Amino acid sequence: DAMVIQNPRYQVTQFGKPVTLSCSQTLNHNVMYWYQQKSSQAPKLLFHYYDKDFNNEADTPDNFQSRRPNTSFCFLDIRSPGLGDAAMYLCATSTGFYNEQFFGPGTRLTVL
Amino acid sequence: GESVGLHLPTLSVQEGDNSIINCAYSNSASDYFIWYKQESGKGPQFIIDIRSNMDKRQGQRVTVLLNKTVKHLSLQIAATQPGDSAVYFCAEHSSNTGKLIFGQGTTLQVKP
Numbered sequence: 001d002a003m004v005i006q007n008p009r010y011q012v013t014q015f016g017k018p019v020t021l022s023c024s025q026t027l028n029h030n031v032m033y034w035y036q037q038k039s040s041q042a043p044k045l046l047f048h049y050y051d052k053d054f055n056n057e058a059d060t061p062d063n064f065q066s067r068r069p070n071t072s073f074c075f076l077d078i079r080s081p082g083l084g085d086a087a088m089y090l091c092a093t094s095t096g097f098y099n100e101q102f103f104g105p106g107t108r109l110t111v112l
Numbered sequence: 113g114e115s116v117g118l119h120l121p122t123l124s125v126q127e128g129d130n131s132i133i134n135c136a137y138s139n140s141a142s143d144y145f146i147w148y149k150q151e152s153g154k155g156p157q158f159i160i161d162i163r164s165n166m167d168k169r170q171g172q173r174v175t176v177l178l179n180k181t182v183k184h185l186s187l188q189i190a191a192t193q194p195g196d197s198a199v200y201f202c203a204e205h206s207s208n209t210g211k212l213i214f215g216q217g218t219t220l221q222v223k224p
Contacts, residue, residue, distance in 0.1 A: 004155075033212075042201055042214035043156065090155050097210035098144050103155035 003027070004104035006091050012110045013081050021076040021107045023091030032074040033101065034066060035090040043090055049074060050097075078109075086111045124221040131189040133218045135202035138183060144205035146212070147176060147187045151198045159187070159200075189220075197222045 005024045013019040023032065031050050035043035047056045049068045063085070065077040078085055088108050092101040125131045137145075143164040148156035162169045162176045162185075169176050175188040185202050202215040 006155075040217075042216055044214075045211060048211075092155075098205055100146065100158050100161060101212060103148075103157070106153075106155045108153075 004091055004093055004102050006089075006104040006107050008107060009105060010108045010110070012112060013078075014112050015083065016080045019078050019081055019109070021078075021089050021091075021109070023074045023076070023104055024072050025091075025093045025102075026072070027093055027102060028071060029093035029095050029102070030071075031094045031096065032068060033092040033094075034074070034076050035092065037088040037090055037106070039087075046076070081109070081111045083111050085109065121216070122219045122221065124223060125192050127192060127194060127222050127224050129192055131187075131192045131196070131220060131222075133187045133189075133200050133202075133220065135185040135187075135215050136183060137185065137202075137204050137215075139204065139206055139208070139213075140180075140183065141207045142204040142213075143207045145176070145178060145185050146203045146205075147174075147185075148201045148203060148214075149196075149198045150201065150217075156201060192220075192222050194222045194224060196220060 007022050033048040034046045036046055037043040045057050046060045046064055047066050063079050068074045088106045090106045091104040094101045146161040147159040149159050150156045160171045160174050160176050162178050167178050173190045177186045189196055199217045199219050201217045203212045205212055
């Protein structure tokens with residue numbers, strides 16, 4: 001089945017140790033998004049790619065970077081995770097901005 | 113600034129009753145609205161959407177109502193079931209930015 005896949009589902013890292021979260025999609029959608037969701041809060045958009053065009057939200061910390069090597073894959077790199085970066089990270093895709101976003105199951109990041 | 117908010121953080125209903133979850137938005141330029149359901153430990157799941165040229169849309173057991181005059185959106189769930197227990201987010205697409213803005217979320221608890 002076509003879907004959005006996130007690996008790993010649970011990631012534990014140490015304070016300051018770089019970590020990469022991955023997302024892949026079989027939907028062939030143009031747009032891929034990364035959201036951060038903290039406990040009992042709404043998802044917060046970090047950045048998105050429309051094809052190869054990257055758009056960073058103004059309040060996304062420089063600590064967060066993203067790569068999209070091809071249509072199917074998108075990565076979230078956290079260069080120096082802090083305790084405040086512990087959260088659920090959600091990847092989503094859509095055919096365009098005015099279309100339904102399909103979300104992956106998320107990666108739960110723990111920072112020790 | 114733009115904001116999408118929900119009136120009640122928690123809604124508790126009896127199994128079999130109808131549920132109504134409300135949402136207020138402030139950006140009159142928003143032209144597309146989505147309701148998502150998020151179960152614990154999972155990513156948001158699309159329920160139903162509505163474009164601003166409509167005031168009502170029905171799905172299976174769900175109905176979304178849009179009142180642009182008062183900037184109000186509601187999700188009605190008929191014959192609520194235990195499997196409907198989750199957090200429900202409304203979200204709007206801003207025609208200014210093309211981005212999805214999530215409301216704070218309402219927890220729906222279904223009592224057997």
